[in-house]
Amino acid sequence: xxxxxxxxxxxxxxxxxxxxxxxxxxxxxxxxxxxxxxxxxxxxxxxxxxxxxxxxxxxxxxxxxxxxxxxxxxxxxxxxxxxxxxxxxxxxxxxxxxxxxxxxxxxxxxxxxxxxxxxxxxxxxxxxxxxxxxxxxxxxxxxxxxxxxxxxxxxxxxxxxxxxxxxxxxxxxxxxxxxxxxxxxxxxxxxxxxxxxxxxxxxxxxxxxxxxxxxxxxxxxxxxxxxxxxxxxxxxxxxxxxxxxxxxxxxxxxxxxxxxxxxxxxxxxxxxxxxxxxxxxxxxxxxxxxxxxxxxxxxxxxxxxxxxxxxxxxxxxxxxxxxxxxxxxxxxxxxxxxxxxxxxx
Amino acid sequence: xxxxxxxxxxxxxxxxxxxxxxxxxxxxxxxxxxxxxxxxxxxxxxxxxxxxxxxxxxxxxxxxxxxxxxxxxxxxxxxxxxxxxxxxxxxxxxxxxxxxxxxxxxxxxxxxxxxxxxxxxxxxxxxxxxxxxxxxxxxxxxxxxxxxxxxxxxxxxxxxxxxxxxxxxxxxxxxxxxxxxxxxxxxxxxxxxxxxxxxxxxxxxxxxxxxxxxxxxxxxxxxxxxxxxxxxxxxxxxxxxxxxxxxxxxxxxxxxxxxxxxxxxxxxxxxxxxxxxxxxxxxxxxxxxxxxxxxxxxxxxxxxxxxxxxxxxxxxxxxxxxxxxxxxxxxxxxxxxxxxxxxxx
DNA sequence: CTGAAAGCGCTAACAC
DNA sequence: GTGTTAGCGCTTTCAG
Numbered sequence: 001x002x003x004x005x006x007x008x009x010x011x012x013x014x015x016x017x018x019x020x021x022x023x024x025x026x027x028x029x030x031x032x033x034x035x036x037x038x039x040x041x042x043x044x045x046x047x048x049x050x051x052x053x054x055x056x057x058x059x060x061x062x063x064x065x066x067x068x069x070x071x072x073x074x075x076x077x078x079x080x081x082x083x084x085x086x087x088x089x090x091x092x093x094x095x096x097x098x099x100x101x102x103x104x105x106x107x108x109x110x111x112x113x114x115x116x117x118x119x120x121x122x123x124x125x126x127x128x129x130x131x132x133x134x135x136x137x138x139x140x141x142x143x144x145x146x147x148x149x150x151x152x153x154x155x156x157x158x159x160x161x162x163x164x165x166x167x168x169x170x171x172x173x174x175x176x177x178x179x180x181x182x183x184x185x186x187x188x189x190x191x192x193x194x195x196x197x198x199x200x201x202x203x204x205x206x207x208x209x210x211x212x213x214x215x216x217x218x219x220x221x222x223x224x225x226x227x228x229x230x231x232x233x234x235x236x237x238x239x240x241x242x243x244x245x246x247x248x249x250x251x252x253x254x255x256x257x258x259x260x261x262x263x264x265x266x267x268x269x270x271x272x273x274x275x276x277x278x279x280x281x282x283x284x285x286x287x288x289x290x291x292x293x294x295x296x297x298x299x300x301x302x303x304x305x306x307x308x309x310x311x312x313x314x315x316x317x318x319x320x321x322x323x324x325x326x327x328x329x330x331x332x333x334x335x336x337x338x339x340x341x342x343x344x345x
Numbered sequence: 346x347x348x349x350x351x352x353x354x355x356x357x358x359x360x361x362x363x364x365x366x367x368x369x370x371x372x373x374x375x376x377x378x379x380x381x382x383x384x385x386x387x388x389x390x391x392x393x394x395x396x397x398x399x400x401x402x403x404x405x406x407x408x409x410x411x412x413x414x415x416x417x418x419x420x421x422x423x424x425x426x427x428x429x430x431x432x433x434x435x436x437x438x439x440x441x442x443x444x445x446x447x448x449x450x451x452x453x454x455x456x457x458x459x460x461x462x463x464x465x466x467x468x469x470x471x472x473x474x475x476x477x478x479x480x481x482x483x484x485x486x487x488x489x490x491x492x493x494x495x496x497x498x499x500x501x502x503x504x505x506x507x508x509x510x511x512x513x514x515x516x517x518x519x520x521x522x523x524x525x526x527x528x529x530x531x532x533x534x535x536x537x538x539x540x541x542x543x544x545x546x547x548x549x550x551x552x553x554x555x556x557x558x559x560x561x562x563x564x565x566x567x568x569x570x571x572x573x574x575x576x577x578x579x580x581x582x583x584x585x586x587x588x589x590x591x592x593x594x595x596x597x598x599x600x601x602x603x604x605x606x607x608x609x610x611x612x613x614x615x616x617x618x619x620x621x622x623x624x625x626x627x628x629x630x631x632x633x634x635x636x637x638x639x640x641x642x643x644x645x646x647x648x649x650x651x652x653x654x655x656x657x658x659x660x661x662x663x664x665x666x667x668x669x670x671x672x673x674x675x676x677x678x679x680x681x682x683x684x685x686x687x688x689x690x
Numbered sequence: 691c692t693g694a695a696a697g698c699g700c701t702a703a704c705a706c
Numbered sequence: 707g708t709g710t711t712a713g714c715g716c717t718t719t720c721a722g
Contacts, residue, residue, distance in 0.1 A: 007715055018693045023717060031691060050462035054403040055715035058698050063399065074428065079419045086445075095463075097440070100431075117395035118440075260632050284627075287605050289634030352699055363709045368701060378707060400699035403714050 006049050015043060026051065057119060065095040066310060067115030069125040071103050075253050077281040077299050078126075081150065084303025085124060092311060094121075103226045105130040112136070122146035122310045127154060129191035129224065146313035150306040152194055160309040162326040164297040166196045169330030170203030170249065173277045173295050176332060177247045178211050181341030182275055186219040186245035188237075188259065190226075190252050197222075200251050200279065218243045225254050237262050246341060247275035256280040260288070271339035278337075279330075291335035298328045351394050360388055371396060402464055410440040411655060412460030414470040416448050420598050422626040422644050423471075426495065429648025430469060437656060439466075448571045450475040457481070467491035467655045472499060474536035474569065491658035495651040497539055505654040507671040509642040511541045514675030515548030515594065518622045518640050521677060522592045523556050526686030527620055531564040531590035533582075533604065535571075535597050542567075545596050545624065563588045570599050582607050591686060592620035601625040605633070616684035623682075624675075636680035643673045 008022040015022070017036065024032050025040035043049075057063040066089060070078045082098065089096045097118060099111035108128045115123060123145060125137075134154040141147055141159055153161040177185050187204050189197045201220070208215050221240045223233055237259065240248075250259050256278045263270055270276055270290055277293045278285075285292045305326055313320055353367045360367070362381065369377050370385035388394075402408040413430060415423045427443065434441045442463060444456035453473045460468060468490060470482070479499040486492055486504055498506040522530050532549050534542045546565070553560050566585045568578055582604065585593075595604050601623045608615055615621055615635055622638045623630075630637045650671060658665055 009715075019716080020694080020718075021692055024692085027717085033691060036691085048458065050458055052403070052715050053463045054399040054408065055698090056717070058397070058399040058403055058700090059715080059717045061698070073418070074424045079424070083419065095442070095459075097442070113393070113395055114440075117398050119397065119399055257629065257632065264631075282629075284602065284629060284633075286609075287602065287633050288629075289632060289636065291634070354699075364699090365701075365710080366708055369708085372701090376707065381707080397699050400714090401701070403716090404699080404701045406714070 006047060008049075008051065011040065011044060011047075011049055015039060061119070062121045063095075063119040064093060065097055065118065065120050066122045066124060066307070066314075067112075067118070067120040068096055068098045069101060069108060069111050069115070069123070070098065071101055071126065071128060073098060073100055076283060077151075077253055077297060080281055080299035081126075081303035081306075084300040084305075085307045086303075087300075088304050088307035088311070094311075101128040103128050103130060105132075109136060112140070116140075116145075122148075122314045124148050124150060124306055124310055126151040127194075128152075129194055129226070132193070144319070146310055148306045148310045148313070150302055152196055155195070158323055160306070160313065160324045160326075162302055162306045162309065162324070163196065163328070164302065164330050165327040166199035166330070167203040167206075169279065169295045169297070169332075170200040170251075171207045172203075172330070172332050173249050173279075174204050174207035175211075176293075176334070177249070177275060177277060177338065178207070180275065180338055182247035182338075183213060183341075184216070184219065184244065184246045185213075186221070186240055186243070186248045188221050188223065188240065188248060188250045188255055190222065190224050190255060192222040197251060200249075204249060216243065219245055223255065225258060233258060234262060238266075241266075241268070241274075245274065247271075247277075247338070249277055249279070251279040253280050253282065256282060256292070260292070270337050275338045275341065277332075285333065285335060288337075290337050292337040293335045294333045295330045296333055297330050302328055351392060353394075353396065356385065356389060356392075356394055360385060406464070407466045408440075408464040409438060410442055410463065410465050411467045411469060411652070411659075412457075412463070412465035413441055413443045414446060414453060414456050414460070414468070415443065416446055416471065416473060418443060418445055421628060422496075422598055422642060425626055425644035426471075426648035426651075429645040429650075430652045431648075432645075433649050433652035433656070439656075446473040448473050448475060450477075454481060457485070461485075461490075467493070467659045469493050469495060469651055469655055471496040472539075473497075474539055474571070477538070489664070491655055493651045493655045493658070495647055497541055500540065503668055505651070505658065505669045505671075507647055507651045507654065507669070508541065508673070509647065509675050510672040511544035511675070512548040512551075514624065514640045514642070514677075515545035515596075516552045517548075517675070517677050518594050518624075519549050519552035520556075521638075521679070522594070522620060522622060522683065523552070525620065525683055527592035527683075528558060528686075529561075529564065529589065529591045530558075531566070531585055531588070531593045533566050533568065533585070533593060533595045533600055535567065535569050535600060537567040542596060545594075549594060561588065564590055568600065570603060578603060579607060583611075586611075586613070586619075590619065592616075592622075592683070594622055594624070596624040598625050598627065601627060601637070605637070615682050620683045620686065622677075630678065630680060633682075635682050637682040638680045639678045640675045641678055642675055647673055 008019050012019045012022045022040055025037045086096055101108040105128055138157055148160040150162045153163055174185055205215050221236055223236050250256055268274055280294045281296050281299050285294050353364045357364045357367045367385050370382045431441055446453040450473055453476055483502055486502055493505040495507045498508055550560050566581055568581050595601055613619055625639045626641050626644050630639050
């Protein structure tokens with residue numbers, strides 16, 4: 001079972017040069033005559049020769065690949081981020097190896113270990129909701145592993161981080177609801193301890209207090225779909241609805257779908273009974289029933305930016321001292337799930 | 346910049362044994378004493394040692410990875426297939442490297458070449474709509490590269506193939522429309538020459554003729570969103586609507602979204618003005634406006650089955666003579682986009 | 691400008 | 707049972 005069995009040796013023999021010449025010509029090395037360079041390159045092209053990746057990686061101690069660790073690929077936000085990552089990696093001739101954690105910290109550690117065994121040249125990671133202990137990442141960081149965190153980022157670690165301005169996004173969403181006459185605004189999110197969720201909550205409560213509204217704790221629900229049963233989600237949602245909110249801010253793509261299903265099942269009319277706005281990158285939002293108002297994150301740009309920073313770290317010889325903490329603005333897309341509420345005075 | 350810099354040499358030295366002993370112990374080789382095996386394994390665990398993947402791959406001429414070539418990952422069907430693929434690969438300790446062609450044959454060839462340079466142990470491919478010349482794959486096949494085609498499969502090639510029964514799916518969809526009183530049934534698909542599309546068309550026309558309905562050529566539209574402009578899609582759709590169909594069968598996830606947008610934009614009410622049924626794996630179909638009737642493919646199972654067959658090919662020493670041509674049944678999910686048409690006699 | 695040769699980390703004959 | 711050794715295909719000094 002051998003494929004790609006043509007080696008630079010074969011090319012060298014066929015052309016009557018040495019393997020080193022072939023190697024150099026292929027990597028466009030300076031100080032090799034244009035003529036031989038051309039000869040080698042053309043011949044390689046012709047016989048469809050591709051250097052063995054493992055051999056070069058082994059020798060050069062780098063793999064021309066980067067590792068990405070995310071919760072789930074099948075999530076509109078992450079798939080858009082990935083698209084951005086790949087667009088940059090591709091242009092640099094790098095491969096991207098994706099690992100899913102499905103939200104589990106054990107799988108996260110295993111994924112990182114695996115990626116390192118693959119000799120990835122750098123790591124792009126979005127923390128799993130479960131992860132609290134980041135000493136593993138710190139260690140890696142100390143060993144100068146190029147690393148960029150995105151979306152869900154740890155606090156006390158010295159690396160590039162890129163994410164969206166969750167505070168601003170939630171703040172704007174609440175202001176939007178207030179502007180449309182809603183006052184009893186509820187909040188629904190998944191893992192409470194995630195930095196993104198905490199920031200969104202901060203934006204939510206700040207916007208409320210700016211409007212002189214006292215926040216009602218019962219209007220806030222945290223619900224981890226991964227760990228909780230579907231039953232308990234419905235139960236919790238029912239309890240939230242019992243507090244009689246007139247509007248709701250939902251954080252997360254998973255919760256977006258589940259909550260919509262809940263509304264349909266229970267005959268809750270949107271926006272007549274409840275106005276809803278979602279932190280979601282669903283690009284099908286327009287086709288929903290009703291079309292949903294969303295706060296969308298510039299996922300593609302986040303992916304691109306994170307990857308650019310990673311390559312910067314990879315290629316820089318010297319220690320990087322100044323790390324970027326980039327926040328992208330979220331965008332509010334108004335659709336039919338937020339209506340106009342007539343405030344009764 | 347060195348990570349994972351502990352090698353089996355280090356482990357060997359620390360334990361006072363030879364590198365081969367370590368290697369053998371780690372691969373759980375027979376004929377090594379349980380005691381040393383345990384000693385090596387425990388120590389490796391302890392210092393978090395992971396063998397260099399490129400080195401072992403180089404030596405053993407295999408990478409413990411399989412390559413997957415698809416059009417787009419960000420497509421509900423493919424992402425479900427991928428999920429199935431990964432579930433099997435994971436359990437075998439294999440990595441999967443995904444390449445997207447975005448529907449272009451050049452990118453397809455480049456992707457395969459790339460995967461081979463990565464020494465993948467096998468290939469899982471769904472042909473791009475553009476591909477007509479499959480000699481490249483035939484060559485690979487002759488060289489005994491383990492390979493399984495899925496979804497969009499070539500005709501004249503000796504490998505495993507797994508896909509869904511497109512003929513049956515389309516046939517059932519048309520019968521469903523007929524049962525609900527529709528008679529002027531139109532057909533919309535992307536690339537005409539794709540085997541899947543051809544089979545669906547065959548199912549469509551057969552169902553019509555079984556019902557004694559003469560097919561109207563003007564009711565059939567092929568529209569490649571990748572190569573055509575958005576303008577021309579709308580223009581073609583308008584022409585299709587001008588033929589006054591009472592219902593429509595749409596093939597493909599991309600066309601699903603685009604056609605729904607078209608209907609909304611042009612005020613075409615579903616199902617009052619037009620009943621529509623979609624070949625689509627959108628799991629959000631329920632949330633759409635209106636919820637759409639779909640023919641869904643068992644994508645996850647297709648991915649799993651294809652991967653199992655691939656591993657079978659990889660591990661079989663002897664030439665495989667009997668290749669499987671597996672067809673999974675599609676499932677019709679009835680929702681509100683198909684109503685009841687009153688037939689006027 | 692080009693070639694010879696050493697070795698990246700690991701595995702697998704082949705010895706003992 | 708375990709050690710010795712020769713490469714896997716490539717890059718890269720170091721010589722010419």
